[in-house]
Amino acid sequence: MNWSSNIKKIFFIFLILFFSSCFQEKKHLTFMVGGAPNEVDYWEKLIKEFYRKTHIKVELIRQPTDTDQRRQGLIIPLRAHKSAPDVFLMDVVWVAQFAGSGWLLPLDAFIKKDKINLGNFFSSIINQVDRTEQGLVALPVYNDCGLLYYRKDLLDKYGLSVPGTWSELVTNGLRVQTELRKENPKFYAFVWQGAQYEGLVCTFLEFATSFGGGLLDSVGNITIDRNENINALKFMYDLIHTYKISPPNTYTEMKEEEVRQFFESGNALFERNWPYAWGMHNRLSSPVKDKVGVSQLPKYPGKRRASALGGWHIAISKYSDCPDKAWELVKFIISYNTEKALALDLGWNPGRSDLYDDEELKKGIAHITVLKRAFENSVARPTLPYYTGISEILQRHLNGVIAGREKPEQALHDAQAEVELVVKNYSE
Amino acid sequence: MNNKGRDALLFILPLICFVILFILIPVIGTLLNSLRQDVSFMPKRFIGFTNFVRLSADQKFWQSVLFTLVFPAISVFLEMVFGMVIAITLNQTLKLRGLLRGIALIPWAIPGVISARIWQMIYRYDYGLANYLLKFVGIGPVNWLGSSSGAFLCLVMADVWRTTPFVAIILLAGLQVIPTELYEQAKVDGAGPIKRFLYITLPLLSPIIIVALIFRTIDALRVFDIIYVLTGGGPGGATTSLSIYGYRFYLLGDFGYGSAISVMLFIFALIFALIFIKAGKFGRLSV
Numbered sequence: 001m002n003w004s005s006n007i008k009k010i011f012f013i014f015l016i017l018f019f020s021s022c023f024q025e026k027k028h029l030t031f032m033v034g035g036a037p038n039e040v041d042y043w044e045k046l047i048k049e050f051y052r053k054t055h056i057k058v059e060l061i062r063q064p065t066d067t068d069q070r071r072q073g074l075i076i077p078l079r080a081h082k083s084a085p086d087v088f089l090m091d092v093v094w095v096a097q098f099a100g101s102g103w104l105l106p107l108d109a110f111i112k113k114d115k116i117n118l119g120n121f122f123s124s125i126i127n128q129v130d131r132t133e134q135g136l137v138a139l140p141v142y143n144d145c146g147l148l149y150y151r152k153d154l155l156d157k158y159g160l161s162v163p164g165t166w167s168e169l170v171t172n173g174l175r176v177q178t179e180l181r182k183e184n185p186k187f188y189a190f191v192w193q194g195a196q197y198e199g200l201v202c203t204f205l206e207f208a209t210s211f212g213g214g215l216l217d218s219v220g221n222i223t224i225d226r227n228e229n230i231n232a233l234k235f236m237y238d239l240i241h242t243y244k245i246s247p248p249n250t251y252t253e254m255k256e257e258e259v260r261q262f263f264e265s266g267n268a269l270f271e272r273n274w275p276y277a278w279g280m281h282n283r284l285s286s287p288v289k290d291k292v293g294v295s296q297l298p299k300y301p302g303k304r305r306a307s308a309l310g311g312w313h314i315a316i317s318k319y320s321d322c323p324d325k326a327w328e329l330v331k332f333i334i335s336y337n338t339e340k341a342l343a344l345d346l347g348w349n350p351g352r353s354d355l356y357d358d359e360e361l362k363k364g365i366a367h368i369t370v371l372k373r374a375f376e377n378s379v380a381r382p383t384l385p386y387y388t389g390i391s392e393i394l395q396r397h398l399n400g401v402i403a404g405r406e407k408p409e410q411a412l413h414d415a416q417a418e419v420e421l422v423v424k425n426y427s428e
Numbered sequence: 429m430n431n432k433g434r435d436a437l438l439f440i441l442p443l444i445c446f447v448i449l450f451i452l453i454p455v456i457g458t459l460l461n462s463l464r465q466d467v468s469f470m471p472k473r474f475i476g477f478t479n480f481v482r483l484s485a486d487q488k489f490w491q492s493v494l495f496t497l498v499f500p501a502i503s504v505f506l507e508m509v510f511g512m513v514i515a516i517t518l519n520q521t522l523k524l525r526g527l528l529r530g531i532a533l534i535p536w537a538i539p540g541v542i543s544a545r546i547w548q549m550i551y552r553y554d555y556g557l558a559n560y561l562l563k564f565v566g567i568g569p570v571n572w573l574g575s576s577s578g579a580f581l582c583l584v585m586a587d588v589w590r591t592t593p594f595v596a597i598i599l600l601a602g603l604q605v606i607p608t609e610l611y612e613q614a615k616v617d618g619a620g621p622i623k624r625f626l627y628i629t630l631p632l633l634s635p636i637i638i639v640a641l642i643f644r645t646i647d648a649l650r651v652f653d654i655i656y657v658l659t660g661g662g663p664g665g666a667t668t669s670l671s672i673y674g675y676r677f678y679l680l681g682d683f684g685y686g687s688a689i690s691v692m693l694f695i696f697a698l699i700f701a702l703i704f705i706k707a708g709k710f711g712r713l714s715v
Contacts, residue, residue: 008438011442014442015445068679075679075681079468079683100468100469101468101681103468195660195662196661196662196665197660247553247554248553248574251574252553252571252573252662252663253552253554253573262554385468385681386469386681386682388676388680388681389680389682392676396488396662396665399662399663403574403575425482426470426682428471
């Protein structure tokens with residue numbers, strides 16, 4: 001044995017270790033899911049139950065809570081045509097992009113084979129989101145939409161009603177704010193999501209639609225700079241700078257969690273947030289427990305109510321090496337019982353519409369009829385593969401206006417022009 | 429090749445493999461990608477410099493370029509100044525010098541995202557430390573990240589805080605090899621502290637300063653983590669660095685355009701590195 005042959009051995013061992021780590025074999029059906037830690041733990045429980053029922057072993061690939069990171073975690077393997085994950089959850093706004101990229105397996109054949117009744121889902125949601133050129137590519141696991149939370153104790157104290165219109169919200173809000181400011185200088189009447197992020201597009205979509213506007217015209221073309229939208233954006237600006245019923249950090253920091261904490265600390269009268277806030281507001285340690293009411297968001301007189309549609313949909317990867325098993329898992333997750341369990345234990349609003357008439361759920365979730373109506377009034381963000389590009393432009397200009405750097409009319413004209421360029425770049 | 433040479437080659441072979449696999453191939457891949465229409469929902473094809481033509485007309489890109497150039501200019505300058513002061517201080521014979529050196533390194537030892545989170549807790553409007561302290565002197569609350577310039581300065585401050593120790597430690601290493609006799613001689617000749625700094629410390633330290641500048645400038649050009657956490661590129665796109673801008677296209681599925689942005693960033697970093705190397709006159713001066 002000489003020195004040099006030892007080195008060679010070490011070198012080859014190194015090489016073997018190095019390359020063996022590159023080729024890991026996939027053993028099970030894989031399901032990629034993220035979210036809050038308790039939610040991911042709950043998924044662990046569900047796949048164990050699935051194993052007991054079907055003897056199909058599922059490996060959970062845990063993802064972080066952050067939505068962008070979850071998306072990134074999916075884009076990498078899908079772009080590389082990897083067979084893992086087989087099944088995954090997608091935010092509603094990714095469905096068009098993933099479907100357009102050909103990454104999703106159409107579910108039509110499975111649905112036909114197993115006679116899944118799509119009538120048990122919200123048809124507006126299925127049609128707006130899941131039915132694509134590539135077929136039916138996903139199914140809703142749970143739905144989200146914007147709601148108005150209010151402090152019923154404060155409204156009662158001053159003899160005010162839940163606002164049905166935006167101007168009522170301003171009047172009632174100002175009234176209560178003036179009173180409470182005497183003791184609490186931190187009090188603001190209305191908190192909502194205004195930071196430069198996706199949530200801002202959702203709030204804008206709600207303001208705009210309830211003012212009679214919207215992002216798409218009747219034939220599906222993007223029309224951002226119409227008068228109703230300009231008025232809605234002006235109103236958002238006024239909430240912060242003219243009526244001063246929304247705090248100045250609305251446009252820098254207010255995302256859903258910041259809004260929830262603000263409201264929960266007792267410093268706000270009204271709050272625009274997603275349904276998850278209900279459970280948080282009413283947990284034992286919450287200072288506003290049992291003082292909160294919830295309703296649909298207000299509107300402009302004579303116009304429609306609108307809630308931005310959020311939520312997560314489940315799909316199978318086109319590159320899955322066991323699509324039949326994957327479908328069994330999907331079928332299990334979108335089943336009446338699983339979605340009911342998710343609703344009862346995690347407070348997720350079912351993707352299925354038939355669950356909103358479930359007696360047990362009606363008892364457990366007192367505001368379930370509010371939710372059902374909100375979902376029926378839900379508006380999806382434009383379902384285009386390049387939606388992110390549009391959203392990015394909107395986020396920037398909307399935030400620019402509510403921060404006072406841009407004027408509403410000019411900002412929406414600019415946004416329209418930039419969006420048209422994106423549409424041109426990404427359509428052939 | 430003799431035995432020794434072959435052994436040496438074997439020793440560095442893993443490193444060469446590593447560099448080829450994880451650096452060279454991705455870099456070439458990015459270069460090739462930037463010449464293609466590589467959008468996940470569109471057919472792939474070679475399009476030459478179309479992505480770069482699109483970039484040249486993209487206002488947001490130029491806004492990011494401006495930010496990406498101004499940010500390192502200011503933050504690296506401050507880091508060099510503070511780093512120099514700290515390095516000179518720590519080079520003195522002080523009590524507890526070892527402890528002080530250790531403490532000075534802490535910000536650099538903290539991972540970027542975590543130090544960004546720390547600064548987030550300071551800058552927060554409602555429960556932030558800065559506004560809490562301001563309350564005692566009767567000012568505020570200030571919306572730190574609310575304006576373009578405010579957000580910019582907040583980022584600079586966070587970056588300077590985190591990376592000054594790195595500069596300080598590199599400069600300190602340089603200071604320690606300067607022979608003390610030179611200073612003693614200068615003292616005898618009647619040179620004051622400022623003259624000694626200008627005519628001894630600075631020239632002898634310049635190769636080290638250049639090294640620190642190269643590292644820091646390239647690092648600051650690629651800044652991502654603190655922006656991702658603190659401002660997300662806002663308000664209104666005012667703090668979007670090229671890395672943040674490229675990342676947006678990655679999420680959008682437009683890998684070609686995102687790659688083109690990365691290539692531009694690569695070119696900027698290369699230009700700066702070349703300028704510094706040229707200015708540092710490596711090759712003529714031995715470090």
